[in-house]
Amino acid sequence: MNRPLIALAAIACIAGALALAACSSSSEPGNAPQEGTSGDTYAVALPAVPAKLGEDDAEAWLKTLDENLLDADFLASLSTFSYKTASAALSEPEASTSKDSEKGANSTYSPVSLYYAFALATQGAAGQTATEMNALLGATDPAAVAQNSGNLFRVMASDPYSTTALANSIWMSDNDPFKQSFVDTATQQFYATPFAVKFGTPETDEAIASWIKDNTRGTIDPQVETTSDQLMSIINTVYFKDGWVIPFDVENTKDDTFHAADGDKTVSFMMQKFDDPREYVQTDRYTRASLGFAGGATMSFVLPAEGVTAGSILSDAALLEESLTAPATDLARITFTLPKATFDTSFDLIPPLKSLGLETPFSDQADFSNLTEQPAFISLIKQESHIAWDENGAEASAYTNIGISKMSLMPEDVPAVDFKLDRPFLFAITSAQGAPLFIGVCGNPAA
Numbered sequence: 028m029n030r031p032l033i034a035l036a037a038i039a040c041i042a043g044a045l046a047l048a049a050c051s052s053s054s055e056p057g058n059a060p061q062e063g064t065s066g067d068t069y070a071v072a073l074p075a076v077p078a079k080l081g082e083d084d085a086e087a088w089l090k091t092l093d094e095n096l097l098d099a100d101f102l103a104s105l106s107t108f109s110y111k112t113a114s115a116a117l118s119e120p121e122a123s124t125s126k127d128s129e130k131g132a133n134s135t136y137s138p139v140s141l142y143y144a145f146a147l148a149t150q151g152a153a154g155q156t157a158t159e160m161n162a163l164l165g166a167t168d169p170a171a172v173a174q175n176s177g178n179l180f181r182v183m184a185s186d187p188y189s190t191t192a193l194a195n196s197i198w199m200s201d202n203d204p205f206k207q208s209f210v211d212t213a214t215q216q217f218y219a220t221p222f223a224v225k226f227g228t229p230e231t232d233e234a235i236a237s238w239i240k241d242n243t244r245g246t247i248d249p250q251v252e253t254t255s256d257q258l259m260s261i262i263n264t265v266y267f268k269d270g271w272v273i274p275f276d277v278e279n280t281k282d283d284t285f286h287a288a289d290g291d292k293t294v295s296f297m298m299q300k301f302d303d304p305r306e307y308v309q310t311d312r313y314t315r316a317s318l319g320f321a322g323g324a325t326m327s328f329v330l331p332a333e334g335v336t337a338g339s340i341l342s343d344a345a346l347l348e349e350s351l352t353a354p355a356t357d358l359a360r361i362t363f364t365l366p367k368a369t370f371d372t373s374f375d376l377i378p379p380l381k382s383l384g385l386e387t388p389f390s391d392q393a394d395f396s397n398l399t400e401q402p403a404f405i406s407l408i409k410q411e412s413h414i415a416w417d418e419n420g421a422e423a424s425a426y427t428n429i430g431i432s433k434m435s436l437m438p439e440d441v442p443a444v445d446f447k448l449d450r451p452f453l454f455a456i457t458s459a460q461g462a463p464l465f466i467g468v469c470g471n472p473a474a
Contacts, residue, residue, distance in 0.1 A: 074218040076194075077184040084187065091185045095178035104165030105179075106348070109138030112163075114344035115379035132287075133370040135412040137265050137425035141376065143195060144263040144427040146176050147217045148388075148405065151209050151398025151431075156387045163385055177216035184218075190269040190322040194242040195219035198235060198260040200226055205259075205399050219261075227255030235428075239264060243424035246413040247371070254432065258403050261429040269320035270420035275299045275365075277418050285366055297418050300362040306355030313340065313350050316361055326421060327351055328365070369415035376408040376427075391434055402434035 080087050116136045142164070149160040150173055161169040183191055197213050199205055201223040213219040224231040236251040242264040253260065275297040285292045308315040312335050317327040329350045331337050340346050377389060387393055393404035407430030414423040 074214045074220060076218050077181050079189070080185050080187040082187045088185065088187055091182060095181045097178055097182065098171070098175050100167050101171070101175035101179075104167065105139075105142060106352070107165045108142055108163065110348035110351070111344045111383060112136075112141060112376075112379065113138055114341055114347050115382050116374055116376060118338060118342040119379045119382065133368070134372045134374075135370070135414045135423065135425070136372070136374060137410065137412055137423075137427070139193070140263045140265045140425045140427040141408075141410060143176065143180075143193065143217065144261050144429045145408075146172050147195065147197070147213055147219065147261050147263075148429050148431065150212050151206070151395045152388065152393075153396045154394040155392070156394040157397075159385050159387050163380070163383060173212050173216040177218075180216075180218055188322045190267060190320070190324070192242070192264075192266045194264045196222065196238055196262050198222045198224050198226075198231070198262070200224070200258050203258055203399060203401055206397060209398050226253040226257040226260075228253075235260060235262065238262070239426045239428075242266065243413070243426060244268075246422065246424040247411055247426060249411055249426065251428075253430070256433045257406070257430055258399060258401060258433055259431040261431070262426060264424070264426040266424045267324070268420070268422040269322045269324055272319040272321055273299065273301075274420070275363075275418035280367070280418060283364075294366045296364050296366050298362065298364050300360070302360055304358040305361045306357070307359055307361060308350075308353055308356055312346070315350060315353075316363070318363065320420065326416075365416075367417050370413075372412045374410040374412075376410055377405075380408065393434065395431060398431070403431050404434050406430045406432035 077091075080091070113136050117134050145160070146164060149157060149164060149169075152160050157169070161172070164172060166172050180193055183189055183193060195213070195217045197210070197219045199221065202225075210221060214221060222234070224234065232251045232253055235253070236249050239251070239262065240248050243266050246266070276299070279298040280295055281298070282293055283296045285294045305316065311332060313329050313331050315327055315329045317325045319325050329340065331340060340350055381389065388405045390404060393402075395403045407428065409430075410425060410427045412423070412425035415421065
């Protein structure tokens with residue numbers, strides 16, 4: 028067990044959260060049986076997250092790629108999911124809130140974070156709920172989503188050049204039984220660390236927040252509030268940090284004017300001129316150019332043409348995807364003049380996902396019978412993100428929290444009743460233990 032995981036386990040244990048596997052005293056991954064209140068036993072293997080390979084270990088890297096082939100259809104569906112949900116989230120004015128700035132003025136959304144949390148939640152869905160969720164995932168073969176997600180996770184975790192770290196966890200109500208097959212998939216393909224907790228307590232809220240903070244390297248310190256009717260939280264984190272292939276010279280950083288929608292602002296701009304020809308894309312709607320990171324990642328920038336707004340590109344999923352992925356058409360010696368920036372964003376992702384046709388998972392018709400026998404629905408999809416870039420490089424992080432809660436079932440034929448207390452009435456206040464504390468009558472509220 029690595030040291031960060033030990034620390035996280037300690038937090039959960041001290042907080043009163045009985046971790047299914049993380050509280051095991053073993054230093055190696057193994058089985059940690061946990062008795063459920065119904066008598067079910069969960070034998071959960073602590074996920075053995077693949078270690079990053081050394082840059083000189085080419086043989087092991089090639090073996091990893093060979094054993095975890097990235098299916099072309101899966102990558103295409105992930106791309107479609109990413110731009111479709113990004114368009115919905117970033118163009119929905121009420122979906123995001125940026126700290127220290129105008130609502131929605133700055134926003135960073137992580138498609139891969141939502142994908143992993145959402146794909147794992149889908150493993151617990153059945154019937155129409157699973158049909159709608161798989162449709163949003165764009166899964167041509169729903170049965171293969173977990174395997175393909177696992178392959179991508181293993182490749183990203185092992186990549187000797189990558190500076191991206193993914194982590195998953197599942198936080199389960201300790202009073203409710205869950206399907207062993209779901210837990211096995213969560214730990215074996217999504218590498219989710221499992222915890223059994225009492226939701227709706229400060230201890231659980233603190234443990235979840237600490238797990239997120241640790242796995243985003245302290246860049247996000249969330250306020251977590253769970254409720255007692257919650258069955259599960261499925262949480263993904265993604266963290267990225269890397270330096271530019273060619274850093275900007277701080278001597279060339281100057282203050283200049285940024286023409287914001289609400290007026291001109293004075294900000295610090297970095298400047299770098301590339302004498303070697305570089306690829307770029309220019310159309311009548313936008314121009315795109317990219318900067319490379321030392322680890323092989325890239326950061327693309329799309330500048331809308333005069334008269335075209337960023338919002339009009341964001342609101343069109345196909346145009347958004349085109350602007351960020353269309354093959355380069357030209358070469359030029361590019362001078363980048365880029366404002367330094369840092370900002371944090373919080374998203375409520377249920378409204379954007381509803382706009383994409385997802386309804387059943389959020390309703391009283393939701394079916395998560397592959398997760399639990401308890402009727403349940405998705406009550407929360409929250410994402411918070413952080414991003415910053417300067418002369419040296421960029422750092423970005425995000426977490427996605429999908430909350431699944433118990434469903435209160437209602438009889439089918441429920442009459443409607445008008446209860447208008449406009450004449451004398453009685454009242455009573457009773458303690459939680461059933462003791463009548465107050466009994467009275469209200470004959471004249473105006474007296």
